[in-house]
Amino acid sequence: MKFVWSVWLLLAASFSLFAGESLVLTPTPEWVVKQTFDKENRRDRVDGSIFLLVDKQYNFTLPKPMMYTHYATKSVNSKGVEDNSQISISFDPHYEKVLFHHVDVWRDGQRIDKSREVELKRFKQESDLEKLLYNGTETYYLVLKNVQVGDIIDYSFSIEGANPVFGDKFDTWVRLGWSVPVAKVYARSLVPVDKGFTITRVGNSEFGSLTHRQVGAMEEYVFEDGRRAYDFDEKDQPSWFIPYPYINVSNYDNWQEVAQWALPLYPNSTSGRLFAKELEQLKALPSKEAQIMAAIKLSQQKIRYLGIENGIGSHAPRLPEQILEQGYGDCKDKSLLLATLLNQLGVEAYPALVSTVHREKLNEQLPGHSAFDHVIVNFFHQGIEYWVDPTVTEQGDALDSIVQSDLGYALVIKPESVWLSEMNVNNTNQITSSVEYHFKHQKEGDSTMKITTLYEGHQAERMRRYLTANSMDTVMGEYEDYYSRFYQGVYAAEEFEYQDDPQSNVVTMVETYVLENPWMEGDENTVRVEVTADIINNSLYAPEAQNRKTPYYVGSPLMIEQNIVVNLPDRLKLEEEAFSVKNDTYSLDVSIKGDGEGLLQVLAPVYKKINMNYRYQRKASSVSVDELPKYIKETKQANEFMTYYFSYAKGK
Structure with missing residues (x-):
């Protein structure tokens, strides 16, 4: 079920307008327990509003759940009036119906019926259009x-119906x-x-009360809380972290039941x-691996990504023939196509449900269809298990180098699935960069910088997608803009060299x-030049809040x-340094050394050539x-070794 409280969510920009409708009120359902609220509350103002009541009631005992x-x-200033006098309610017209019960305003303690003083519009809203997903959602917009x-906007409505794709299974989250x-x-x-329903508190369960009682053939669960705000919505949280309290209402008992629900789809x-x-074309290829790779490429490259996810299509894929005919599909369409092709090639393959949100914490979630938001393919070849995402493009050309989906756990859609499968993959995700500077004093002419970078595995595929989507002129311009943050007057001396080895899944850029x-300008009549291990520096960060x-x-x-060679115009004194840190998240080794031999290096550590070597591994x-x-x-200690300055007296 989908709904929007317009105070917190903006109406999507992508929509089409239906003909105007008039607002028709229906009585509040008899099963609802009506709630009152404190109309004199003057505390807890937020952006012009005081949120007095959030009342949500679900009835799963009806033929059509409601x-x-x-x-x-309460609107306490003009911004509050603007926000709260516009109400939006989203629903899926393929299986849901919206019933309006009351639209009132309380002013000076008196109730004013606003049902005849409202402009009602109905929009076809595509909130996920930028993701190439068409979900068929519509929105009622009340002005x-x-x-x-000072007015209190007080309204209620019901949404009747449930997606038939779930049959008699429910998995609802109540915030x-x-x-x-x-x-x-x-x-x-x-x-x-x-x-077989269970009601479970999830997330922050410290506050509020949850009571339970049985009334005949029905069970009632009630949660109540007041004047509560949660301050755990911090930046850069893992996607699996749940900062707010929820109740999960589900009649799934285990993961096997989820697999059995998905199987006929x-x-x-x-x-x-x-x-x-x-x-036929796949079978004509000379080897089984060539056939497998060609099937993967077909699903990834030939079938473009586009999802039509209205109604039952939200979870049920189209058949392979239809996908090939229309030339597009979403994750479930592409996965069913790939799995079917592989099986016909004699390769054991299945679609698999995964979560891009819960990822490696999926095994800690409650069993239910809502735990998943993506579909990939699981298959075996020569005794080795593979997890391939058919929505990814520009991957490598060999099974031993292709980057596999690494989302922690998956539910493989096959009859014998009773539990989540751990995705034990060993992807390469590496950048090796060699940088060489030749610095000259300003009066001696321009300095130069040459960078050779090897992108391997995941980084190669990321770079391949970037280079495929952009012209080399665009790439060079963006790189020049990036390095202009470090140096004035930087420009590419020649067109970048680009080599792609898709068999090894390695991209090289020069x-x-x-x-x-x-x-x-430096200190005390000096000039200086800066050298930064930028790739590692950009990957090594800490939260702002201590x-x-x-x-x-x-x-x-x-x-x-990242290995950096600095060629200086004159010898400089250098104190060689080494730094190392190892913790549960990453390891880092830094070495700063002069490169030179002879009497000068014996008498004093002065060098024209400096080697700066960095090795960083993120483990978690x-x-x-x-x-x-x-x-x-x-991390703060490590950041001190990311940038070095080399200084000379002015006039050099």
Whole structure:
């Protein structure tokens, strides 16, 4: 079920307008327990509003499940009037129906019926259009007339119906807290006694009360809380972290039941002229690996990504023949096509449900279809298990080098699935960069910088997509803009050299720059030039807040080697340095040494050539709250070794 409280969510920009409709009120359902709220509340103002009531009630005992919602919000200034006098309610017309119960304004203690003073519009809204997903969602948009500062906007509605793709299975999440204070939160769920429903508190469960009672063949669960705000919505949290409290209402008992629900949605359909043609071409290839790779490329490159996810199409894929005919599909369409092709090639393959949100924490989630938001393909070849994402493009050309999906856990859609499968993949994700500077004094001419970078595995595929999507002129311009943050007057001396080895999944880029004016004003009548291990520096960061309360996301496991050679115009004294840090999140080794031999190096450590070598390995994707103090301290120490300045007296 989908709904929007317009105070917190903006109406999407992509929509089309239906003919105008008139607002028709229906009585509040008899099963609803009506809630009151404190109309005199003057506390907890947020951006011109006081949120007085959030009331959500669900009835899963009806032939068509129903969700009742009641909101009350006070507008304390003109911004509050603007925000609260416009109400939006989103729904899927393929299986949901919206029923309006009341639209009132409370002014000076008196109720004013606004149902005849409202402009009602209905939009076809595509909130995920930028993701190439068409979900068929529509939105009722209510504009209340003559709303004044101090008014309380009080309205209720119900949404009737459920997506038929789920059959008699339910997996609903009810949010109970926000970053703004709400004077009263009430959430009630009615479930049948004999249908295996469980109600579970998830996330922050410290506050509020959850009560339970049985009334005949029905169970009632009620959550109540008041004047609560949650301040755990910090920047850079792992996607799996849940900062707010929820209640999960589900009648799934285990992961096996989820697999059994999904199984009939992915039939083994091999009929059709186009499917037979593609299969014949694949079988003509000389080796099994060549056939597998060609099938992967077909699903990734030939079928473009586009999702039509309205109604039952939200979770049920189209058949392979239809996907080949239309030339596009979303993750489930592409996965069913690839799995079917592989099976016809004699390769054991299955679609698999995964979560781009819960990722490696999926095994800690409650069983249910809502735990998943993506589909990939699981298959075996020569005893080796593979996890391939058919929505990814520009991957390598060999099974032993292709980057596999690494989302922690998956639910493979096959009859014998009873539990989540751990995705034990060993992807390469590495950058190796060699930089050589030749600095000249300003009066001696321009300096130069040459960079040779090897991108391997995931980084190669990322770079391949970037280079495929952009012209070399665009790439060179963006790189020049990047390096202009370090040096004035930097420009590419020649077109970049680009080599791609898709078999090894390695991309090599060679860049050569002219530095017209790399020198900056230093201290005490000096000029200096800066050299930064920028790739590692950009991957080594710490949270701004020192008293952070939640885990900190740092990115996927990654290996970076950056070796920098600095050729200076004259010898400089150098104190050689070494630094090393190893913690649960990353390891870093730094070596700063002069390169030279002879009497001068014996008498004094002066060099014209400096070697700066860095090796960084990120081992974990997030830092726990307990580890943060140590992580922040060590990262600040490491940052001191990222940039070096080489200074000379002015006039050189």
